């Protein structure tokens with residue numbers, strides 16, 4: 001088995017992973033750093049981020065206001081010390097990217113421009129047209145490749161962490177080109193593998209967003225936090241789910257039902273279409289359930305109306321949205337309504353990490369969407385995620401570097417790497433059952449889309465849990481026809497499904513146990529927020545029988561929970 005030795009291994013080359021790599025070298029320029037990614041870095045989902053990155057950049061705005069918007073948006077489940085740290089760091093990251101060459105959109109007098117976004121009470125989204133993530137990623141990648149001591153392992157698929165005495169020793173990963181399992185011996189691992197939205201059928205996320213790093217860390221003993229909180233974005237394009245950025249509403253777009261009404265006036269009279277996503281997505285779902293949606297060949301939908309913005313503004317501010325609509329559904333938003341409905345869009349939960357991006361396993365750090373620092377609580381505000389990837393990517397890189405400089409490389413238990421190789425090639429690829437991976441995946445996504453969706457009930461969640469456990473049993477009897485080595489996507493799809501089934505179970509179980517409604521988690525049978533019993537984070541620990549849950553209090557510094565009105 002090929003063995004590679006590095007001081008730090010970063011898994012994931014999205015915004016968080018790339019930012020971590022650059023930060024690590026800047027702390028320790030002699031360190032040897034590996035960045036492993038199952039995709040070429042510029043195929044990471046981060047390139048899809050459209051609308052912007054939140055930061056306090058001008059007079060009239062303040063850290064206090066950004067923190068309050070985030071905490072209220074989070075339905076008071078955010079840890080307030082984390083939020084206060086985050087809002088102060090975000091502007092520095094915008095300026096870093098500016099210095100490294102990011103082509104931010106500007107005002108006529110040359111200053112960084114900012115646009116409004118849902119739940120933010122000040123226009124604080126810095127943006128690069130509607131391709132913010134694309135430009136941020138190219139800027140960061142361009143910066144990262146200038147360092148000789150960052151080595152990229154593109155198209156390597158991580159499968160497991162090697163941990164002994166609760167400290168990281170290494171990681172196993174398949175080199176997709178050769179199809180061979182390799183092992184990395186290292187002092188520190190930064191997990192930056194993104195979200196798990198592909199457990200759902202209708203989602204804005206890339207096919208690669210299968211939550212691998214969350215499942216890998218969970219199986220290695222790290223707790224997953226607040227997994228019941230999944231964000232549903234109000235404007236997934238019908239039928240593909242491709243995102244229509246909230247920036248479209250930030251620029252003044254309306255949501256209308258089949259009666260031609262701007263129905264948000266009944267749900268959030270002050271902020272209307274720019275209320276936080278949980279509220280807007282629920283409003284749309286209610287319009288659909290109560291029969292006021294448009295009817296189409298792909299089921300009921302809501303319309304996003306940009307026509308009144310005019311051709312010039314749409315072409316200047318939302319060129320990608322226009323292109324997506326023309327290419328994918330054959331309509332031009334300059335003259336026509338865009339068919340949309342809520343789509344799974346973000347995982348507020350993830351690997352529990354503290355303000356230094358440390359997880360409870362020594363030497364394991366987490367950054368970006370796969371992590372949960374309790375920044376977004378029960379509902380993330382748009383544009384806070386890319387900002388989080390930059391802020392906490394930098395923290396994770398710096399902390400991992402400091403740790404690596406102060407520790408010796410420890411021995412690597414090769415028996416664990418060999419056991420993992422056996423699990424993947426004999427267990428999964430060699431399995432001689434009759435079950436099909438695409439069929440199990442389809443059934444998982446379907447049940448998540450119906451029973452673990454925007455409106456949840458005990459009955460539905462129990463049904464989903466039974467189904468997921470049945471699917472996990474069936475997964476043990478799969479058959480993969482393609483036994484080839486190089487780029488065996490049938491094998492990687494099976495490994496991804498295995499991770500997704502794990503996370504679907506955790507998400508559903510945590511949702512079943514939380515008997516209240518808060519942020520994105522809405523229980524029809526428990527419709528109220530219950531601060532007396534539930535102002536707590538959920539921690540899920542791996543056991544062979546299924547997740548074991550613990551709860552831990554929310555950190556409140558100065559903002560007491562109040563009723564959430566918009």
Ligand SMILES: Cc1cc2nc3c(=O)[nH]c(=O)nc-3n(C[C@H](O)[C@H](O)[C@H](O)COP(=O)(O)OP(=O)(O)OC[C@H]3O[C@@H](n4cnc5c(N)ncnc54)[C@H](O)[C@@H]3O)c2cc1C
Pocket residue numbers: 011012013014015016017036037038039040041044045046047048049050051052053054132133156157158159192193194195204205206208209212213243346367368369370382383384385386387389
């Ligand atoms: C369409 C869309 C638009 C969005 N718009 C915005 C926006 O405007 N503003 C905002 O703040 N947020 C936005 N978001 C959310 C935000 O983009 C993401 O949360 C964020 O980019 C995630 O970055 P990340 O670095 O954590 O992970 P990702 O960018 O998802 O990268 C994950 C990385 O991990 C690697 N990886 C995964 N599994 C493995 C494995 N097993 N082995 C090896 N490598 C692995 C992948 O190859 C990839 O490099 C948007 C999201 C979507 C889907």
